[in-house]
Amino acid sequence: MSSQAGWNSVTGIATKLLDGSPLAIAIAILIAFGVPVFLHIVFYRAAASPPSSNFLLLGPSGAGKTAFTTLLEAKSSPASKKSQLTHTSQASTLVSVSLPPTVPTASNRYRSVNDPSLKDASRNPIRYCLKDTPGHGKLRTSQGISELQSMSSSKDVKTKIRGLLFMVDTAALVDEACLRDAASYLHDVLLVLQKRSMGKGKSSTKREAEIPVLIAANKQDLFTSLPPGSVREKLEAEIDRIRKSKTKGLMDASMDTGLETEEDVLGDDDAQGVFTFKLLEQVGIKVDVVGGAVKGDPQEEFGSGVRRWEEWIGMCL
Amino acid sequence: MLEAFEILTTSGVVLWSKTYAPVGSHVINSLINDVFIEEKVVPQGASAGVSPIFKKEKYTLKWKRVKEFNLIFVAVYQSLLHLGWIDRLLENISTIFIDLYKDQLKGNRTRITAYRFDPYFEQQVRELEDNTGSVAETYPAETGEKKDPLVLSDNGGPPPPPVPGLMKAQPQAALAGATSDEGTPLATPDTSRSSTPVGHILAGKAGPGGRLSRRAKKLQNVSSNASSGDETSRKGKAPKGSAKKGRKWDASGYADEDDGEILDYSAPADDAEPAAPAVEAISQDDWGRRTGKGQFVLKELGDEVHDILDNADAEKSKGNASSGIVGSGFNAVGGFFRNIVGGKTLTEADLQKPLKAMEDHLLKKNVAREAAVRLCEGVERELVGKKTANFQSVDTALHIAMEASLRKMLTPTSSLDLLREINAVTAPTTKQHAPRPYVMSIVGVNGVGKSTNLSKICFFLLQNKYKVLIAACDTFRSGAVEQLRVHARNLKELSVRDGAGDIELYEKGYGKDAANVAKDAVDYAAAHKFDVVLIDTAGRRHNDQRLMSSLEKFAKFANPDKIFMVGEALVGTDSVMQARNFNAAFGTGRNLDGFIISKCDTVGDMVGTLVSMVHATGIPIVFLGVGQHYGDLRGLSVPWAVSLLMK
Numbered sequence: 030m031s032s033q034a035g036w037n038s039v040t041g042i043a044t045k046l047l048d049g050s051p052l053a054i055a056i057a058i059l060i061a062f063g064v065p066v067f068l069h070i071v072f073y074r075a076a077a078s079p080p081s082s083n084f085l086l087l088g089p090s091g092a093g094k095t096a097f098t099t100l101l102e103a104k105s106s107p108a109s110k111k112s113q114l115t116h117t118s119q120a121s122t123l124v125s126v127s128l129p130p131t132v133p134t135a136s137n138r139y140r141s142v143n144d145p146s147l148k149d150a151s152r153n154p155i156r157y158c159l160k161d162t163p164g165h166g167k168l169r170t171s172q173g174i175s176e177l178q179s180m181s182s183s184k185d186v187k188t189k190i191r192g193l194l195f196m197v198d199t200a201a202l203v204d205e206a207c208l209r210d211a212a213s214y215l216h217d218v219l220l221v222l223q224k225r226s227m228g229k230g231k232s233s234t235k236r237e238a239e240i241p242v243l244i245a246a247n248k249q250d251l252f253t254s255l256p257p258g259s260v261r262e263k264l265e266a267e268i269d270r271i272r273k274s275k276t277k278g279l280m281d282a283s284m285d286t287g288l289e290t291e292e293d294v295l296g297d298d299d300a301q302g303v304f305t306f307k308l309l310e311q312v313g314i315k316v317d318v319v320g321g322a323v324k325g326d327p328q329e330e331f332g333s334g335v336r337r338w339e340e341w342i343g344m345c346l
Numbered sequence: 347m348l349e350a351f352e353i354l355t356t357s358g359v360v361l362w363s364k365t366y367a368p369v370g371s372h373v374i375n376s377l378i379n380d381v382f383i384e385e386k387v388v389p390q391g392a393s394a395g396v397s398p399i400f401k402k403e404k405y406t407l408k409w410k411r412v413k414e415f416n417l418i419f420v421a422v423y424q425s426l427l428h429l430g431w432i433d434r435l436l437e438n439i440s441t442i443f444i445d446l447y448k449d450q451l452k453g454n455r456t457r458i459t460a461y462r463f464d465p466y467f468e469q470q471v472r473e474l475e476d477n478t479g480s481v482a483e484t485y486p487a488e489t490g491e492k493k494d495p496l497v498l499s500d501n502g503g504p505p506p507p508p509v510p511g512l513m514k515a516q517p518q519a520a521l522a523g524a525t526s527d528e529g530t531p532l533a534t535p536d537t538s539r540s541s542t543p544v545g546h547i548l549a550g551k552a553g554p555g556g557r558l559s560r561r562a563k564k565l566q567n568v569s570s571n572a573s574s575g576d577e578t579s580r581k582g583k584a585p586k587g588s589a590k591k592g593r594k595w596d597a598s599g600y601a602d603e604d605d606g607e608i609l610d611y612s613a614p615a616d617d618a619e620p621a622a623p624a625v626e627a628i629s630q631d632d633w634g635r636r637t638g639k640g641q642f643v644l645k646e647l648g649d650e651v652h653d654i655l656d657n658a659d660a661e662k663s664k665g666n667a668s669s670g671i672v673g674s675g676f677n678a679v680g681g682f683f684r685n686i687v688g689g690k691t692l693t694e695a696d697l698q699k700p701l702k703a704m705e706d707h708l709l710k711k712n713v714a715r716e717a718a719v720r721l722c723e724g725v726e727r728e729l730v731g732k733k734t735a736n737f738q739s740v741d742t743a744l745h746i747a748m749e750a751s752l753r754k755m756l757t758p759t760s761s762l763d764l765l766r767e768i769n770a771v772t773a774p775t776t777k778q779h780a781p782r783p784y785v786m787s788i789v790g791v792n793g794v795g796k797s798t799n800l801s802k803i804c805f806f807l808l809q810n811k812y813k814v815l816i817a818a819c820d821t822f823r824s825g826a827v828e829q830l831r832v833h834a835r836n837l838k839e840l841s842v843r844d845g846a847g848d849i850e851l852y853e854k855g856y857g858k859d860a861a862n863v864a865k866d867a868v869d870y871a872a873a874h875k876f877d878v879v880l881i882d883t884a885g886r887r888h889n890d891q892r893l894m895s896s897l898e899k900f901a902k903f904a905n906p907d908k909i910f911m912v913g914e915a916l917v918g919t920d921s922v923m924q925a926r927n928f929n930a931a932f933g934t935g936r937n938l939d940g941f942i943i944s945k946c947d948t949v950g951d952m953v954g955t956l957v958s959m960v961h962a963t964g965i966p967i968v969f970l971g972v973g974q975h976y977g978d979l980r981g982l983s984v985p986w987a988v989s990l991l992m993k
Contacts, residue, residue, distance in 0.1 A: 095358040116371060117378040118358030120416065161357065165383050166759035170984070171750065205770060210760055274765040277810050279969070279981045 082157035082346055083189060085180060087173050087218055088196035089211045090117060090164035093247040096323045097196065098161040100335060101126040105154070118163040121172050127154040132336075132343040155346055157191070166210070174217060181225050181240060192345040193218070194338070196245045199254040199320070202263055212267035215244070219268075219309065219316075220295050226312045239313045243341050250322035250334065257320040261306065264318075268295065269304035317341060348429070348471065349405065350422040353443060353461075356382075357416070362443075362461040369422050373402050377409065377420065384759060384964055385724070397433050401425060410436040413731050415444060415451045431474040438470050438655055445654045469651055690734050692743065697726055700744045711991050713954030714919045717961040725751055749992055752957065756984045758966030762940060765810055771907065772877045783815070783871040785879045787864070787904060788942070789897065789928055790912035792885030795944035795971060797826070799912050800882050801833040803969070805976035808837060808847040812877040817867030818853040819860040819900075820884040827853050830882060840976070850876070860884065860896065864904035881906065888927040901932040908939040910968060913959055915949045921958040929963045940968035946980075947972045951990040956982075 046053055086094050095115040103113075105127040128134065134155060140146075160180075162173040180190040195215055201207040222240055244264070246257045255263065272295055295304065302308075306316035319341055322334035352363040352374060377400050397408040406425040411418050419440050421432050444451065447461060690696070701722050708718040725747045734743045771784045786803070790796045800816070807814050816834055820826035834851040841847055852867040864881050871879045881904060886893035901909065911928045913921055929938045941959050949955075956967055967982045 099359055114352075114360040114363060114371065116352075116354055116358045116360065117375045117383070118356070119378060119382055120356040122355075122357040163358070163383075165379065166761070167383055167754055167757045170757060171753060205776075206760075209763075209766065209770075213761065213763070270766055270769070271763065274763055274769070277765060278763065279806060279979055 082155075082191050083160065083180060084157060084192050084194060084342060084345075085160045085162070085177055085190055086194045086196065087162055087177070087214070088164050088194075088245075089198070089207070089214055090166070091201070092164060092196040092198045092211075093323045094118070094161050094164060094196050097245075097247070097335065097338075098122070098124055098126075098159055100323055101159060101339075104129070105156075117165060118161065119165075119168065121160060121162040121176060123158055123160045125156055125158050127156045128339060128343055128346070130154050132339050134343040134346045136346060155343075157342065157346060164214075169214060169217075173214075174221060177218060177221055181222065190240055192342065193222070193240055193242045194245050194342075195242060196247050197260065197264075198248050199246045199257075199260050200248045200251040202255055202260060203253065208263060208267055212264050213271055215264060216268050216271050216295060218242075219314065222314050223295060223309065223312050226314065239315065241315045241317070241345060243338065244316060244318040245338050246318055246320040247323055249320040250324060257318045260320075261318040265303075265305050272304055347427065348421060348423050348432075348435075350420075351435075351439070351467065352420045352422075353439075353463075354418050354420070355416050356418065361417070362463045364464065364467055369405065373405055373407065373422060374420055376402050377407050382418075383754075385755070397436050408432050408436060410440050412440055412444060413728075417444070417451070419443075431477065435470060435474050438474075438651075439467060441658045442466055442470070442651055442654050445658070466651055690740070692729050692732055692734065692740065694726070694730055696740050697729060697744065700741050701726055704744060704748055708954065708957075708991070710952075711954040711957075712915075712918055712949065712952040713991075714922045714958035714961075716919070716922050717954075717958045720961065721748070721751060721755075721957070745992065749988055752988050752991060753984055755960055756956065756967070756982070756987055762966070762968050764968075767907070768807075768812065768878060783868065783876045783879050785868055785871075785881065785904060785906040786908045786910065787819075787881035787883060787900075787906040788910050788912060789883050789931075789938075790885060791888055791924060794885070794912045794914040794917075796885060796912050797829055797833065797882055799942050799944055799969070799971055799979070800880050801830075801837060802971065802976055802979040804833075804837055804849065804880055805840070806979055807878055807880075808841045808849060809844070811847045813848040813875070814850075814878045814880060815867060815871045815874075815876040816849065816851050817864055817879060817881045818851060819864045819867070819881050821854070821856050821858045821860050821863060822884040824856070826882075826884070827856070837976070847877075861900040861903040864900060868904055888924045894927060894931045897928075897931040898933040901936050909936075910940050910942050911938050912942045912944055913955060914945045915943050915953060915955045916945055917955055919958075921955045922962040925959040925962040925965070929965065938963065938965050940966055942969040942971065943967055944971035946970045947978075951993055953987055953990050956987055957991065 086098065088094050095118050099113050099115060102124050160176065162176055163169075164173070177190070177193070180188055183189055195218060197211050197215075198207070202211065219242070222242070226239070244260070246255070246260045248254050249256075276294060295309075306318075309316060319337050321336070321338050324334070347366060349367045350363065350365040350369045352360055354360045354363075354374075358378075381398075381400055397410050400407045400409070404425055405422050407420055407422050409418055409420045417440070419436050421436055423429055423432065443461075443463060443466075446463070446466070450461075704725075705718050705722045708721065709715060713721075725744065728751070729743060729747055732743075734740065768784045771779075772781050774781060788796050788800050797820075804814050804816060816830060818827045818830045820830075831851055831853070834849055837849050841849060852863075852870055854863045854866070860883060867881065868879055870876075883897075883900065884893075886897075888894065909932065911925065913924060917924065925938075925941070932938075943953075943956055943959070946953065959965075960967060970980045970982060972978045972980050
């Protein structure tokens with residue numbers, strides 16, 4: 030009787046809770062120890078997940094994107110030290126790979142080399158995610174560009190993009206058609222990035238984190254390949270040509286339907302001057318061209334050809 | 347013989363591969379490009395049970411897709427050979443591979459796992475290769491049958507001459523090994539294993555009872571020989587035991603009551619003498635070209651593999667069987683519920699109705715029936731076996747899939763930038779190519795607007811300050827040249843007013859051969875430093891062989907950089923045949939380069955012709971004609987077209 034009455038009135042409840050019933054004690058202990066543990070887990074988790082370390086890998090078909098991805102995957106896994114054969118991709122994949130401990134990262138920039146905690150860091154290599162996209166012409170817009178758009182505009186820390194790798198086959202760039210293909214893809218990608226940074230500049234005072242672009246000049250091991258500097262020149266010249274013809278070209282059919290989509294020009298607005306990647310630095314897009322080779326010399330250490338790209342990735346982290 | 351076998355993911359990573367002869371990776375790349383991405387090639391014979399075929403260079407490729415794991419199994423072999431067992435191989439390998447590596451494939455470490463799949467594959471290939479000759483319905487039954495004739499023929503023939511010599515060659519072994527199975531190191535297992543004749547004789551064990559005595563006699567003679575290979579005999583025992591187990595499923599797929607029937611040849615061997623297993627082992631060496639060592643492994647594997655295949659078969663039959671009233675009723679309720687909540691695995695039955703509705707919708711949008719049906723089939727293939735997302739109904743899933751497939755189809759592989767191409771030809775950046783005029787020609791059925799679109803393109807080029815020559819190669823219809831002359835005069839007027847490019851008309855009157863006129867026009871343009879030559883041709887009915895055949899000569903003479911076909915948006919079902927016939931008319935090695943769809947302003951949202959034409963040929967749409975003025979020429983915007991189609 031007394032227990033029933035106890036739950037009906039306020040004082041009854043207070044009395045009930047304060048008398049030394051084992052249940053109340055158990056609950057009290059649970060709360061007393063559980064809350065700190067719970068809070069710790071919540072905050073620890075939040076702190077442990079890095080802000081974002083997603084990298085997007087774009088580029089025309091046959092440039093070596095999937096090969097690069099599998100190479101990094103093989104490198105970061107302890108078991109296999111052999112990267113697999115690859116074919117044309119049809120779907121994009123997200124892989125989580127780790128940076129070799131020898132590669133310096135931007136967050137460690139100001140640390141002394143004698144810092145003992147550096148050794149700790151080398152024991153737990155930094156992990157980042159790399160998204161490999163198909164480069165086939167038909168799948169670019171649906172998977173490459175749209176992926177870039179969603180990743181660059183996303184507010185979620187988990188899916189935000191940290192850097193963009195655009196891979197080109199330097200041996201194939203000698204061919205006019207390949208160069209045109211690669212350059213037009215790069216043009217579209219840069220246009221998306223420019224639109225993003227311009228739009229952000231207008232709406233909010235706080236600028237979004239910039240997305241640096243690395244043009245990974247792959248297949249440097251081949252005899253016919255162009256050096257990175259020449260790749261840069263060729264791409265700049267070709268993008269300039271694209272830019273010029275874009276301003277003169279025909280309108281799309283969708284223009285008539287009243288969907289006002291402003292056609293942007295890459296770089297300066299009037300497209301008068303010659304296009305260089307330097308122009309993009311005004312809008313906060315930094316473009317680097319770095320050479321490398323996914324399938325390097327067999328005598329050298331496994332995967333040493335991609336070392337400089339990894340260093341670039343390290344500088345973004 | 348099989349050239350290569352690869353297991354790859356849709357993301358392009360080869361998980362496991364086996365190559366017997368070097369096959370360039372471009373072969374499989376072109377399979378992916380042409381079949382999976384561009385869908386240019388319609389896979390032949392994609393019916394149930396038979397894998398589709400793709401031919402590239404001298405190779406034939408057969409493949410199987412497993413959607414659940416995003417895997418593609420590809421077998422490459424020489425087109426000259428007819429390998430009936432490839433279908434079976436693909437089927438079995440996919441089952442085995444997925445069963446073995448289910449966990450790895452589901453996890454995120456799919457790509458870095460080392461797949462030690464070689465022995466399984468070898469086993470399958472051997473087994474299936476042995477069974478070739480006749481394509482039987484159930485190959486398990488075949489296994490048993492096929493072995494018998496082989497054995498019989500071996501026994502029936504006279505003993506091959508080298509046998510006595512061999513027997514003489516091993517007297518020590520006979521002495522040493524006659525008493526014990528263990529034998530001695532003196533034995534010559536190599537000879538006994540590799541020499542075919544011995545094996546042939548010893549193969550007698552499989553014959554019916556009548557032959558047993560003869561074989562037994564022979565065995566007594568040769569028993570020393572047989573047991574001399576001590577390791578062979580020991581190994582032979584293990585295979586024999588497992589062979590019996592393996593046969594279990596042979597009988598009827600998953601019943602093991604019939605064991606005895608299949609094993610009729612091994613049972614007497616058991617009774618006869620302990621040496622019998624050794625005999626079998628040796629004989630099988632010969633058939634299967636296996637080494638003594640390998641056999642042990644292979645037989646074990648054979649069991650495992652057969653178990654896997656058995657289970658898969660049993661599951662399949664179970665799945666078919668469980669369609670009782672209670673089961674179906676429960677499924678119906680569950681299916682209805684899951685249709686709302688999502689997470690439903692789509693089956694053909696689920697999709698039938700929505701697909702029909704989708705097909706009707708496409709037909710209403712003036713998509714040709716053939717194209718609509720094939721689009722729906724493609725979407726169905728893609729969706730069957732997939733799970734719908736959370737809170738996604740079947741209709742929504744279908745809608746999304748159809749939109750994606752339309753978008754993929756309409757998106758060109760490489761976007762055409764006409765101005766840049768013209769620049770590349772007329773003012774090449776490299777010294778290797780001499781500047782020459784860029785030649786475009788326009789073909790099409792009568793009255794679709796060839797001349798109109800030609801003058802629209804001309805206007806666009808004039809705006810970009812090019813020097814354009816129009817060649818009037820319609821030497822057939824009266825008034826065609828005059829019509830162009832009017833256009834040329836108007837355009838000249840306009841360009842002078844705007845201070846734009848320069849235009850001239852090249853005409854040679856009526857009745858001349860169009861191909862020759864075109865050739866002359868190109869020469870004239872080259873001599874007078876024109877940038878672009880636009881060639882107008884006579885309209886022709888696409889199913890008129892006589893008129894269409896002249897196009898081949900035309901393409902050869904004028905050798906245009908681009909051949910565009912004008913099709914009107916108003917045309918319905920005929921668009922497919924138009925596109926196909928015109929595409930094929932220019933001879934081998936030359937195709938259309940693009941379509942211009944005229945009169946788009948007259949059809950509203952019924953722009954199905956775009957889909958039909960691209961679908962029939964895989965050639966992109968370059969321009970759309972959207973009005974009566976010179977400026978009413980537009981590029982194709984894929985999102986615009988897709989949204990109109992799906993509205």
